[in-house]
Amino acid sequence: MTQILDGKAIAERLRGQLATRVAALSFKPGLVVVRVGEDPASGVYVRNKDRAATQAGFASRTRHLPEETTEAQLLEEIAALNADPEVDGILVQLPLPKHIRAEKAIAAVDPAKDVDGFHPINAGKLASGLPGLVPCTPRGAMHLLAEAKAKLPGARAVVVGRSQIVGRPMAQLLLAADCTVTIAHSRTADLAGECRRADILIAAVGRPELIRGDWVREGAIVIDVGINRMPDGKLKGDVAYAEALPRAAAITPVPGGVGPMTIACLLENTLEAAIARRG
Ligand SMILES: NC(=O)C1=CN([C@@H]2O[C@H](COP(=O)(O)OP(=O)(O)OC[C@H]3O[C@@H](n4cnc5c(N)ncnc54)[C@H](OP(=O)(O)O)[C@@H]3O)[C@@H](O)[C@H]2O)C=CC1
Ligand SMILES: Nc1nc(=O)c2c([nH]1)NC[C@@H]1CN(c3ccc(C(=O)N[C@@H](CCC(=O)O)C(=O)O)cc3)C=[N+]21
Numbered sequence: 001m002t003q004i005l006d007g008k009a010i011a012e013r014l015r016g017q018l019a020t021r022v023a024a025l026s027f028k029p030g031l032v033v034v035r036v037g038e039d040p041a042s043g044v045y046v047r048n049k050d051r052a053a054t055q056a057g058f059a060s061r062t063r064h065l066p067e068e069t070t071e072a073q074l075l076e077e078i079a080a081l082n083a084d085p086e087v088d089g090i091l092v093q094l095p096l097p098k099h100i101r102a103e104k105a106i107a108a109v110d111p112a113k114d115v116d117g118f119h120p121i122n123a124g125k126l127a128s129g130l131p132g133l134v135p136c137t138p139r140g141a142m143h144l145l146a147e148a149k150a151k152l153p154g155a156r157a158v159v160v161g162r163s164q165i166v167g168r169p170m171a172q173l174l175l176a177a178d179c180t181v182t183i184a185h186s187r188t189a190d191l192a193g194e195c196r197r198a199d200i201l202i203a204a205v206g207r208p209e210l211i212r213g214d215w216v217r218e219g220a221i222v223i224d225v226g227i228n229r230m231p232d233g234k235l236k237g238d239v240a241y242a243e244a245l246p247r248a249a250a251i252t253p254v255p256g257g258v259g260p261m262t263i264a265c266l267l268e269n270t271l272e273a274a275i276a277r278r279g
Pocket of ligand 1: 137161162185188204207210228258259260
């Protein structure tokens with residue numbers, strides 16, 4: 001029987017554990033989400049983060065800046081949050097309006113408060129095997145692999161996608177866990193062939209059902225990071241779920257897989273950043 005990795009339930013349990021740890025502190029870890037403009041998808045995510053954080057006992061707020069905010073104004077806002085002792089975690093919601101360079105905003109966040117783990121300092125630490133803040137989505141995927149009791153050392157892991165925010169850090173975490181890691185992308189010569197070798201298959205592409213059932217090795221663990229909004233409003237992953245299900249040992253659904261774990265790991269990172277910074 002294929003194990004369906006219920007990210008919603010696992011994230012709920014993790015948030016409960018975090019709430020218990022937060023309740024034992026003498027302060028509320030502070031999280032600020034900075035949102036610029038009106039990207040429609042961001043509205044839902046930002047509200048979900050805010051609700052999860054508040055429920056778990058964090059001091060959470062959203063700083064919503066208008067679409068016309070200049071890059072310089074955003075950097076000033078970030079500098080103020082860096083200097084605020086009550087703020088432990090800062091997340092600049094992506095995408096940003098086109099007139100703002102995302103890499104400038106990301107690099108402006110104090111690495112000690114960078115709960116997205118996107119700052120080059122944290123990315124460099126991860127690539128060097130040093131402790132630092134780790135991006136939430138790959139971190140959530142690692143929790144799900146633990147839930148699947150994946151035997152990582154020596155396993156062949158294939159990560160499809162090489163973005164700064166998902167694919168690359170995912171590959172680094174699997175490498176740190178002693179997997180043999182392949183990173184595939186849009187220029188990969190034989191994507192189906194690469195996927196078929198995977199004991200652990202991570203899809204982070206952003207193309208609905210690109211990965212077909214017969215690309216999945218019998219007994220593989222499949223983590224589908226993709227979140228694709230279809231014209232009918234429903235969400236689909238990057239993996240053809242119904243086809244892959246009978247072949248996989250374990251698989252994540254979309255929705256209800258990696259997405260909720262991302263939010264739980266944001267809280268996990270914020271708690272860790274708070275404890276590290278406040279001692
Ligand atoms: N569950 C969650 O919490 C989150 C989900 N997501 C979702 O994950 C998906 C990926 O996000 P993100 O990493 O930001 O996306 P990006 O668009 O930044 O990266 C996509 C990657 O997929 C590769 N790719 C695109 N088309 C193909 C193809 N036909 N064959 C092989 N590789 C391909 C690209 O290759 P190349 O580099 O060559 O262009 C690129 O490396 C999206 O659906 C996004 O919505 C994202 C963040 C969080
Ligand atoms: N600075 C920054 N950090 C991010 O981590 C970040 C970001 N910007 N921009 C957008 C992406 C996307 N992302 C998701 C988070 C939760 C769900 C999630 O909870 N998904 C639910 C369903 C949500 C729904 O129904 O729309 C699920 O998959 O079950 C999805 C996607 C974080 N991102």
